[in-house]
Amino acid sequence: MEDDKKRLLGVFDGEEPLVQAFRKFKQENVEISDVFTPFPIHEVLENHGKKTRIITVSWFYGFFAAAAVLAFLYYTAVIDWPLNYGGKPSSAFPSFIVITLILTIFSVTILSLFTFSARARIWPNVGKPVCHEGATDDKFVIMFDTEKVDAEKVKQLLKDLGAVEIIEKQDSETPIV
Amino acid sequence: MYKTEIRGPLILGNKTLGQISEEITSPIYQRPKMWWLVGMGISSILMLLGFWGIYVTIATGIGTWGVNNTVGWGWAIINFVWWIGIGHAGTAFSIFLLILRQEWRSSINRAAEAMTVVAVGCAAIFPALHMGRVWDAFFIFPYPNTRGPLWVNYNSPLFWDFIAITAYLLISASFWFLGMIPDFATIRDTTKSKVKKAVYGFFAMGWRGSVGEWKRYEGLAFVLGGIAAVLVVSVHSIVSTDFAVSVEPGWHTTLFPPYFVVGAIFSGFAMVMTLMVIIRKIYKLHDYITNRHLDNVAKILVFVSLIMGTAYLTEIFIAWYSANEYEMFTLFRNRITGEYTVQFWIMFICNALIPQLMWFKKIRHNIKIVFVISILINLGMWFERFNIVITSLAKDYLPSAWADYSPTFVEIAVFLGTLGIFAFGVLLFFKYIPMIAIHEVKMVNKLKTDKKK
Numbered sequence: 241m242e243d244d245k246k247r248l249l250g251v252f253d254g255e256e257p258l259v260q261a262f263r264k265f266k267q268e269n270v271e272i273s274d275v276f277t278p279f280p281i282h283e284v285l286e287n288h289g290k291k292t293r294i295i296t297v298s299w300f301y302g303f304f305a306a307a308a309v310l311a312f313l314y315y316t317a318v319i320d321w322p323l324n325y326g327g328k329p330s331s332a333f334p335s336f337i338v339i340t341l342i343l344t345i346f347s348v349t350i351l352s353l354f355t356f357s358a359r360a361r362i363w364p365n366v367g368k369p370v371c372h373e374g375a376t377d378d379k380f381v382i383m384f385d386t387e388k389v390d391a392e393k394v395k396q397l398l399k400d401l402g403a404v405e406i407i408e409k410q411d412s413e414t415p416i417v
Numbered sequence: 418m419y420k421t422e423i424r425g426p427l428i429l430g431n432k433t434l435g436q437i438s439e440e441i442t443s444p445i446y447q448r449p450k451m452w453w454l455v456g457m458g459i460s461s462i463l464m465l466l467g468f469w470g471i472y473v474t475i476a477t478g479i480g481t482w483g484v485n486n487t488v489g490w491g492w493a494i495i496n497f498v499w500w501i502g503i504g505h506a507g508t509a510f511s512i513f514l515l516i517l518r519q520e521w522r523s524s525i526n527r528a529a530e531a532m533t534v535v536a537v538g539c540a541a542i543f544p545a546l547h548m549g550r551v552w553d554a555f556f557i558f559p560y561p562n563t564r565g566p567l568w569v570n571y572n573s574p575l576f577w578d579f580i581a582i583t584a585y586l587l588i589s590a591s592f593w594f595l596g597m598i599p600d601f602a603t604i605r606d607t608t609k610s611k612v613k614k615a616v617y618g619f620f621a622m623g624w625r626g627s628v629g630e631w632k633r634y635e636g637l638a639f640v641l642g643g644i645a646a647v648l649v650v651s652v653h654s655i656v657s658t659d660f661a662v663s664v665e666p667g668w669h670t671t672l673f674p675p676y677f678v679v680g681a682i683f684s685g686f687a688m689v690m691t692l693m694v695i696i697r698k699i700y701k702l703h704d705y706i707t708n709r710h711l712d713n714v715a716k717i718l719v720f721v722s723l724i725m726g727t728a729y730l731t732e733i734f735i736a737w738y739s740a741n742e743y744e745m746f747t748l749f750r751n752r753i754t755g756e757y758t759v760q761f762w763i764m765f766i767c768n769a770l771i772p773q774l775m776w777f778k779k780i781r782h783n784i785k786i787v788f789v790i791s792i793l794i795n796l797g798m799w800f801e802r803f804n805i806v807i808t809s810l811a812k813d814y815l816p817s818a819w820a821d822y823s824p825t826f827v828e829i830a831v832f833l834g835t836l837g838i839f840a841f842g843v844l845l846f847f848k849y850i851p852m853i854a855i856h857e858v859k860m861v862n863k864l865k866t867d868k869k870k
Contacts, residue, residue: 278434278603279856280631288628294636302644316559316568325570335572338658339580341651345644346584352640353591360633361623362598368623373606375626376599378434 246386247273249372250398251379251405258380259283261401265382270394274383276375294359298352305347309340371409379404427521427861430704434859438603441851441858444700445604445613452699453844460840467834470827474546481827487820488810492828493543494659495802496835498677499684500540501582501656502798505649506685507533508589511596512646515638521713523857524705528696529689530593531850535842536688537586539835544578546831574658581648581655588648592641595634598624599856653681660805666743667752667809670735676728680798683721683768687794690714692843694788696852705853708782715781718772718794726769747809757808760800767797 252258258277262284265272275284313336317323322330357363372381384394386408398406432440449457473481484491507530514522545551557579559569569576601621608614624630657677660668690711697706736748752761771793774780781787812819846852 274627274629276626277631278438278626279599279860280635285628285632285635290628290632292629292632292636294633295640298640312559313571316566317571321565321568323568323570325572328572332572335577338577338651338655339571341647342577342580342584342655345588345648346580348644349584349588349591349641352637353595356595356633356637357622360630362630363622364619365623368625370602370606371625371627376602376606376624377438 246391247409248384248386248389248391248394249405249407249409250382250384250394250401250403251372251374251407252382252402253379253404255281255380257402258382261382261398261403262287264397264401265394268397270384270390270397271388272382273385273388274371276371276381276383278376278378278380281380292359294352294355297355298348301351302344302348305351306340306344309343309347310336313339372407427524427707427709428705428858429707432704432862434862437859437862438607438855440702441705441853441855442604442607444848444852445850446608446610449848453848456840456844460837460844463833463837464841465834465837466830467832467837470830470834471542471546473827474831475551479547479549481825483823483825483828485820485822487813487818488807488822490547490806490810491822492824492832493547495799495806496832497540497543497547498656498802498806499799500536500543500835500839501653502677502681502684502802503688503795504533504536504540504585504589504685505653505678505681506689507531508585508592508645508649509682509685510689511592512642512649515642516646519713520861521710523861524702524707524710524853525689525693525714526857527593527596527850527854528692528846528852529685530589530596531846532688532692532843533589533685534586534593535839535846537582537589538842539838541582541586542831542835544582574655574662577655578659581652585648585652588641588645592638592645595637595641596854596857597850598622599626599634600851600854602626603855604851650678653678665809665813666741667732667736667747668805670732672728672731672735676732679721679724679728680801683718683725684795684798686714686718686721687791687798690718690787690791691795694784694791696847700847700852702853705858708784711784711787712781715775715787718791719775722769722772722794729765729769743814747812751808751812752804756811757804760803760808764797764800764804767793768801771797 250261252261255277258275259281262272262275266287272288275281275288277284314331317336318331324330361368370376371383372379375381382398384391395406428437482491482493484493507526510522510529511526514526545554548554548557557569557576560566598621601617602624604617605614605621608617654674654677657673661670661673663669693706693711693714697703733748733753736744751757771790775787775790807822811822
């Protein structure tokens with residue numbers, strides 16, 4: 241097991257002290273594994289270094305969904321079984337637009353949701369350990385990997401920065417996503 | 418000189434974060450109150466009545482309704498359009514105000530979205546029943562079948578409508594649920610009850626609030642918000658093409674899509690107002706839903722009411738200006754005067770005139786009057802749909818084909834049933850789901866609205 245791998249958690253009780261601490265650790269070049277907050281803090285999200293490509297990916301979903309829907313409409317209404325509705329043309333692009341638009345939106349939603357679910361590991365998994373119970377309420381938690389940072393130095397810094405709690409946990413209790 | 422008032426904080430009471438979690442989740446821990454049980458009882462009775470109506474409709478057929486060859490669309494379509502309109506508020510609220518970066522939306526959007534999901538669900542019942550053989554409803558899917566394969570008619574607005582409503586229901590529900598995941602996690606981590614921990618833990622889906630989660634969450638919310646904004650506008654435009662693409666007098670106008678979209682937002686915001694006044698009164702959430710929130714919604718209502726008034730007048734003007742005698746007849750002799758005068762004027766007064774009272778600050782700040790106006794708007798919007806659906810159909814081009822329409826008890830029962838479903842859903846929401854987006858409120862807790870970005 242990876243039990244010797246340890247995590248070090250510094251708990252703060254406000255947004256300000258967390259952001260201060262975050263800046264300090266960045267300055268000191270201490271690698272921060274993860275930050276757990278009750279709401280998104282943009283400074284942390286932007287400077288932590290984790291990237292998301294979900295917006296780009298969604299754009300491609302939309303592009304391919306639109307092409308697929310148009311192809312399907314053309315195949316069914318024009319090639320496979322053209323029906324005569326009062327002499328109107330089978331290849332009626334203007335009335336395909338509406339369906340294409342809506343089904344593109346529909347597909348982008350479904351596919352992006354599944355992408356989000358898979359990448360952020362958000363699915364009904366009851367057993368998944370919670371790193372700190374306050375992190376969804378009123379605590380702001382900053383996490384370090386003891387193998388990558390100097391644990392003693394970090395502990396001292398955390399104390400200086402006003403962390404209300406300093407916890408050590410096993411790796412298995414706080415998986416990084 | 419006009420002086421701008423300094424705006425107060427969005428959330429009153431200088432709350433700590435823990436206090437916010439505690440206060441918003443407190444209805445979940447309280448024992449059900451008497452009014453809640455009574456409300457559930459009444460809405461269950463209405464629902465049972467509705468199920469009876471649906472049963473009779475399905476077992477016997479559409480003949481149990483008052484619709485006839487001339488007036489083929491009766492209460493079913495009126496109610497369908499009405500519910501869809503109400504359902505527009507949630508998404509409109511979250512999306513438009515998200516795009517416009519209006520921070521005050523965060524206390525209201527959760528309830529508005531909940532309302533959307535329930536209202537769209539109610540709306541979907543009507544066209545399904547109106548198809549006649551509801552067990553064959555799947556024929557509307559374009560699937561490879563053994564009849565050819567015979568595909569559906571993509572030129573028909575009714576098919577567009579089916580696609581739009583399905584997509585709208587799914588997208589508004591997922592947007593709503595996505596917003597709730599972090600709040601379910603809050604409940605999971607703060608509750609002391611094992612059952613609640615398990616149930617809310619299941620729906621929290623392992624949310625921990627890490628950087629990776631928040632970052633992707635915000636990205637996804639941005640994507641869904643952006644495309645749902647298009648969807649809100651297109652769904653009700655499509656509903657309007659059900660009417661506008663036909664050649665009935667009073668329907669066949671290019672005004673219809675914007676007219677319907679604005680009408681939908683109007684009735685939806687009015688319903689949001691109604692619900693907000695109730696929620697804040699019952700759960701004492703005055704610190705979260707402040708007078709300023711209600712004031713903002715009231716201002717939007719005044720403005721939208723002006724647009725509605727303009728749309729009504731435009732319709733009348735164009736009927737006269739086009740010199741089309743059928744249009745003239747429908748508007749002047751069948752709506753403004755004639756058999757359907759009462760319905761027309763209820764619509765006009767409730768939607769275009771009464772909301773104008775909210776120009777006055779005194780009235781906007783009198784919650785009781787605002788509450789009554791918000792209900793009158795939805796009454797007026799129901800009559801607007803009545804005017805559109807019934808008057809045009811009952812008397813169209815051929816006087817020999819004219820017919821009257823009045824709903825039967827079965828139709829009324831189905832409508833009451835959807836009111837019951839709506840009330841039932843909203844009451845369940847009050848009790849089991851945090852009514853205000855906890856993480857969003859925490860985010861704007863310290864903000865003042867006059868903050869420069």
